[in-house]
Amino acid sequence: MTPARHTNRLWLAANDFGATLRRDLVVTRRELPQFLVQALIQPMFFLLIFCKILPSIGLAAGNFAALLLPGIVGLTELMAAIQGITLPLVLDLGYAREIDDRLLAPMPVWLVAAEKVLFAALRGMVAGSVIFPAAWWVLGSRYAVRGDRIGVLIGMIVLAAFAGSGIGLVIGTVVKPEQISLMFSVILTPLLFTGCTYYPWGALSGIRWFQVITLFNPLTYAAEGLRYAMVPPIHGHAMPTLPMPWVLLALAATLVLCFTFGARTFRSRVVS
């Protein structure tokens, strides 16, 4: 009855990583409608109010939709990625301990954290991608996305999702269960409003201090990078955004730093 024990550590680690990811996908597939509703409701209302209602009553410009949509995609992605990892981790490390099963599996502890990051990033990517058909449906003729930078767009969607899940790993390993509601107001709200979601970064040049603040928010880079990939040129001129090298560098740095720090705090939470 005793199964042969695998001695190839690399195979074992890859197998465990795969099995853990499969577990998360099986669970997500079961709650897919729930997940999609959760991911779509807020952005749909944003688009409806800011891109349809406000322009119709003369309180916003008609082409605002083109600027806002990339911001909404970035925001939705980041939030979906963060929520995909933070809340489960806070609860698991706090008291549920359901993750023990995977921590006792024969793989390095950091790999358990890495799987969480990958899975949360996938959630972010899906949430960000489904915005497009939803926006097309809500905005109708105001839907405007340039089609010639599709490669950049895909790259940005992937990178932004990973940056979000990296941030989620850090928050999830630092926050205690009793601080969850505090986390939403103290961490997520500033992230939401200083991330250049509802305004392009370049337009802030008159409010220098605020423009500087936004540079500390990874969402700013995600939103600006997505604007670069999505906003159609106006009268032959592409919309000015934060330079792409800075965007890529900032998002990659966010991921690397967050993962390095988050994997350490994760380890210290599970091995004392």
Added chain:
Amino acid sequence: MPNDPAAIEVRDLVKRYAKSNVNAVDGVTFSVRPGEIFGLLGPNGAGKTTTIGVLITSVLPTSGSAAIMGLDVARDPIAIKQRIAVVPQQSNLDRSLRVREILTFHAAYHGVPHREREQRADALLDELGLGDRKNDRVARYSGGMSQRLMIARALMHAPDVLFLDEPTNNLDPQSRLFLWDRIRALNAQGLTILLTTHDMSEADQLCGRIAIMDKGRILVNDTSAELKKLIPGGNAVELRVSLPAPDAGALVLQSLRGLAGVNKVDELDAGAPAEPDDEIGVVAYRLYAEKAPALVGPATEAVLRAGAQVRDLHVKQPSLEDVFIYLTGRHLR
């Protein structure tokens, strides 16, 4: 490394947590043979959980060593995880999965091939009496069923050593007896088991050897029978005697004290009847002796000689709980 390594070998293990100025585990040494059920007992905060934490790779030792099946725990946690299984006190079952999936995914995490894990899951669910509830959600499971499921899960990757933390805490007597049977059967198949419990009868029933810990140290480590011998005069004869007259007690006491082999005689509950409907004039005595059973005859005769009558007599064995309290004291932790 010896040819036949101990299942668990702990040497001079010390653990001091960061920001603490005392050792949670303070120089613990013990070993568990393959195929043994070993009990680790101790009051809350004694260091049991930390000791087990080191063995299951969730706590890093400060000094000393711990090995499972000859493999060092700190040096090769991944090899250790392949050989152990843990059943915690509180459920940590994956509530997002169905019951059967909990088992199959657990096996998948351990690299058990697909067909084998499917077969094992069904076999174990049947064995633990969960066969007809295998597609339930865990939320619908009772405490006893969850406990059985955690044991089934632990067995999915065929571990060498099983860690059971208070396996029958809060369970009904039926579940408790069932689990005790299962634990014995698993042990009979060769599984080494390290059990922690506050239930002294459980330790007494199941464990070949028992270590009692307190304040980070192991106080004693022996079989239950040997541990019971630790209590001085723990062996005793208790008898209830009805006196012919209220002042006849002194004569009975004198007569009992005169018996050969008796170390000490105590009068119990003097004045207060043991039961409400007891007649007046019934007194209880406890005779301490090295060989208490041998005193049954002589004690009865001594009572009769003093003109009184024996109403009840029994030989009192010390319980494991007596040993536990004797070693660790009565104060609350």
